[in-house]
Amino acid sequence: MALLEVRELSVTYRPRDGVPVRAVDRVSFDVAEGEFVGLLGESGCGKSTLGNAVLRLLDKPAAITGGTVVFDGTDITTAREETLRSMRWARISTVFQSSMNSLNPVITVGAQFEDTFQAHGIDPGHRAAELLAMVSLDPVVLRRFPHELSGGMKQRVALALALALSPRFVLLDEPTTGLDVVVQRSILDRLRELQVELGFAVLFISHDLGTVMEMADRVMVMYAGEIVEDQPARAMTAAQLHPYSRGLLGSYADPRAAQISVTYVPGRPPDLSREQRGCRFAARCPMVVDACLSEHPELLPAGQGLARCLMVDSPAIPGGFAVPGRARVDTAEGPPVLAVRDVVKDYRGGTRAVDKVSFDLHSGRVTALVGQSGSGKTTLAKLVTGIERPTEGSVRFGATDVGALRGRKLRAYRRHVQLVFQDPFAALNPTSTVAYALSRPLRNHLGLSAAEAGERAADLLEVVGLAPAAQYLDKLPHQLSGGQRQRVVIARALAPEPAILVADEPISMLDVSIRAEILELLDRLARDRGIAMLYITHDLLSARMLADEVLVLSEGRVVEGGPTLRVIRHAEHAYTKLLLDALPKPV
Amino acid sequence: MRYFLRRAGFFAATLWAAVTLNFLIPRLQPGDPAEAIVSRLSGETRIVDPAQVEAIRKMLGVPGGNLLAQYGDYLSAVLAGDFGVSYTYFPYTVTHMIAEGLPWTVVLVGVTQVVSFVAGTLLGAWAAYRRNSRVDSLITLGSTFVGTLPFFWLALVLIYVFGFTLNWFPAQGGYGGGSSPGWTWAFFSDAVQHSVLPALSLLIVGPVGWIIGMRNNMVQTLGEDYARLARARGLTRRRIALTYGARIAVLPNVTGFAIALGGILGGTVLVESVFNYPGLGRMMLEAVSNRDYPLMQALFLFITIGVLAANFLADVLYGVLDPRVRGEEAA
Structure with a gap:
């Protein structure tokens, strides 16, 4: 008997006035004592819902609608509240x-440890301090309030808290998402050591493929509420059984490799509020045959594990569309479109966000600014767009000194430099249509009439790959997927025919399987339209894919810069090496 | 500490601005109190003798001289607590009149506000704790219904039912004709009897806002990750509801309460008019309709100081209760 046995588990969301959605559909799996299992999937696939169901923490309108979760002989789905309460944390x-x-934001970290011990009738003694030491935190943290800690420290506290009662099973739901790579690396390393030392079992839920493949002994892939593949991590890295896993793994590559090419999976997941027939991946699958549309495949033994695919025995057709990391031109010709010279930006209170940074942007070339949060990337973007003025140094657009622009002239300059934001959900007004969002810059900057703007808006949508445009013009943002929204944001940025495009982490909020698609679009736009692009990212792989030149930023200074291949493959500066070492290494 | 000092500094600056505005605004209004009195005295004829006007000005002590000198006099008088003589309640001083009315208002409204807040917060927390149960529906629907009733209508119903029909409690006034104010048992019980209906009307409407605010805040905090994690940690439902729900949800309500306390002085006009209660609210109405500048000015200043002090109190309380605010200000 395994430690955790999940059988035929289904979870349904029943919104008060909406169609029920079966987010988790008859999922079965085991986790053995001491095993480290990864659960990989993209946003909306049901992985977090599954995690919450295993802990029986689902809130309305979600509820378990079938199946069992048996932990160590106790059925969690039907256990009484008091039985469950005493099991919680002590064992799971x-x-x-x-x-x-x-x-809890209003009580100290120490109080939250005490809470936990007290709830289980355990004398805390010096346990809390010992637990913090285990995750390399000073006992002084116990007297702190959560807001006084950095993100990484909070995550360490959460980990120490999870281990407080020596549980036999720990569920980790995206435990390091949103943290800087270097911090993430140190937390994950510590987690793995502790797991080996203390021997607890782990279910590690994440969309971060590299991390899951590196950490887990066994990996399950989830798609549209179902598990589609379950294999030892090593076997999966070598040969994926399901075309979707193939697509996902194809979207990851080591940026240091000599030749890289990443793939993406076109299309989007099915709408789970509808009745599903056949294979749920069929619409996006490169190997689809007629049977896939009518017959729902079962999760059956295949390779070294399980797979849910009718074509599992057929030779694999490379999935999706490949985007080659192309060889870049190392030298730029002609005068720069934008010249940044020895720029310094000080903020009130004496913090120096940017310290003597210089670079050029050339037409048709992509320059990547790589660094962790707080390194000054976003401040530089603000200086380039004229939102902030440099304290020292200059930003020149042709003959114009951007830092000296005011009022009408600044507005005129903004026509030439446009932004693509990180969060496509927040970047579009939720109450206005795509057509309206696109027509504003056309009318404001180019002075087009309403009719002309409408026509141009349609053209722009086709340019960013939303064709036929008529299908998208009258849509509101919430009717589009994340990838489609980001395309609209890009189209809007293209509208006033800018010379410079500043893209601030444009793919970091998107699903892994479609990131390459957006990169390909940005790449094409820069080359075809001769746009000078400043690509801001913390992700070295995408920088390698897209950029001609990379600048590595640390504490406001450029510590290393040069042609992409040189910087990434033969890094010289210690900080660049640190960033590269922090990358996950799939087994 | 820096947080509190900054708040105190902000409080002092706003107070000064309020005192100054209070000085300026009546002087920018058209009309002259002396003329108003004369025309009232002479009734319909409206013939105003300049000599009479001058005499009344002397009697009232209408200030002369330039604005700056007036301002200086005003500031020093305010600091000494001297607001002059009331025009309406001549020859009593404004300070005397306010001292008369203040206890009535403060006791009636202060007590009902505190009770409303405590009851409302507890009911709201209970509703959130038993979310979607029958208790929750009863509390939420009941308070929403009561909240839609117009206050004056409710007050009139109370007067009609308990004052006239059942004759349980006196329908108006602060004390009966038979008793005179003093520290006697008879007077005290008489005053309490008189306060029942106004207090009841305030207590029916008072908790509604606190109930709804508390319930909604707490439902939200109980849905946050920290409350979910507390559940996963095996904490008892009670503990989660108190420390991870109510403790955090009550914060905005505390601020709201402190501000509401500040509004006591200004917010009683309606209840005191309806019940003919001898507090500051009714006095203010009189002062405004009689162009009683000294009394008006003093009352407005009182209200302003009340609101400012309450805001200051709210800030200080928030700083004590919510560690995040302290941190942000210090950083």
């Missing part, structure tokens, strides 16, 4: 998605 504990908000 958890670390939530980015623990930013999982600590």
Whole structure:
């Protein structure tokens, strides 16, 4: 008998006035004592819902609608509240998605440890301090309030708290999402050591493929509420059984490799509020045959594990569309479109966000700014767009000194430099249509009439790959997927025919399987339209894919810069090496 | 500590601005109190003798001289607590009149506000704790219904039912004709009898806002990750509801309460008019309709100080209760 046995588990969301959605559909799996299992899937696939169901923490309108979760002989789905309460944390504990908000903001960290011990009738003694030491935190943290800790420290506290009662099973739901790579690396390393030392079993839920493949002994892949593949991590890295896993793994590559090519999976997941027939991946699958549309495949033994695919024995057709990391031109020709010279930006209180940074942007070339949060990337973007003025140094657009622009002239300059934001959900006004969002810059900057703007808006949508445009013009943002929204944001940025495009982490909020698609679009736009692009990211792989030149930023200074291949494959500066070493290494 | 000092500084600056505005605004209004009195005295004829006007000005002590000198006099008088003589209640001083009315208002409204807040917060927390149960529906629907009733209508119903039909409690006034104010048992019980109906009307409407605010805040905090994690940690339902729900949800309500306390002085006009209660609210109405500048000014200043002090109190309380606020200000 395994430690955790999940059988035929279904979870349904029944919104008060909406169609029920079966987010988790007859899922079965085991986790053995001491095993480290990864659960990989994209947003909306049901992985977090599954995690909450295993802990029986689902809130209305979600509820378990079938199946059992048996932990160590006790059925959690039917256990009485008091039985469950005494099991919780003592035997099953958890670390939530980015623990930013999982600590009570108005009581100290120490009080939250005490709470936990007290609830289980345990004398705390010096346990809390010992637990913090285990995750390399000073006992002084016990007297702190959560808001006084950094994101990484909070996550360490959450991990220490999860181990407080020596549980046999820990569910980790995106435990390091949103943290800087270097911090993430140190937390994951510590987690793995502790797991080996203390021997607890782990279910590790994440969309971060590299991390899951590196950490887990066994990996399950979830798609549209079902598990589609379940294999030892090593076997999965070598040969994926399901075309979707193939697509996902194809979207990851080591940026240091000599030749890289990543793939993406076109299309989007099915709408689970509808009745599903056949294979749920069929619409996006490169190997689809007629049977896939009518016959729902079962999760059956295949390779070294299980797979849910009718074509599992057929030779694999490379999934999706490949985007080659192309060889870049190392030298730029002609005068720069934008010249940044020795720029310094000080903020009130004496913090120096940017310290003597210089670079050029050339037409048709992509320059990547790589660095962790707080390194000054976003401040530089603000200086380039004229939102902030440099304290020292200059930003020149042709003959114009951007830092000296005011009022009408600044407005005129903004036509030439446009932004693509990180969060496509927040970047579009939820109450206005795509057509309206696109027509504003056309009318404001180019002075087009309403009719002309409408026509141009349609053209723009086709340019960013939303064709036929008529299908999208009258849509509201919430009717589009994340990828489609980001395309609209890009189209809006293209509207006033800018010379410069500043893209601030444009793919970090998107699903892994479609990131390459957006990168390909940005790449094409820069080359075809001769746009000078400043690509801001913390992700070295995407920088390698897209950029001609990379600048590595640390504490406001450029510590290393040069042609992409040189910087990433033959990094010289210690900080660049640190960033590269922090990358996950799939087994 | 820096947080509290900053708040105190902000309080002092706003107070000064309020005192100054209070000085300026009546002087920018058209009309002259002396003329108003003369025309009232002479009734319909409206013939105003300049000599009479001058005499009344002397009697009232209407200030002369330039604005700056007036301002200086005003500031020093305010600091000494001297607001002059009331025009309406001549020859009593404004300070005397306010001292008369203040206890009535403060006791009636202060007590009902505190009771409303405590009851409302507890009921709201209970509703959130038993979310979607029958108790929750009863509390939520009941308070929403009561909240839609117009206050004056409710007050009139109370007067009609308990004052006239059942004759249980006196329908108006602060004390009966037979008793005179003093520290006697007879007077005290008489005053309590008189306060029942106004207090009841305030207590029916008072808790509604607190109930709804508390319930909604707490439902939200109980849905946050920290409350979910507390559940996963095996904490008892009670503990989660108190420390991870109510403790956090009550914060905005505390601020709201402190501000509501500040509004006591200004917010009683309606209840005191309806019940003919001898407090500051009714006095203010009189002062405004009689152009009683000294009394008006003093009352407005009182209200302003009340609101400011309450805001200051709210800030200080928030700083004590919510560690996040302290941190942000210090950083």
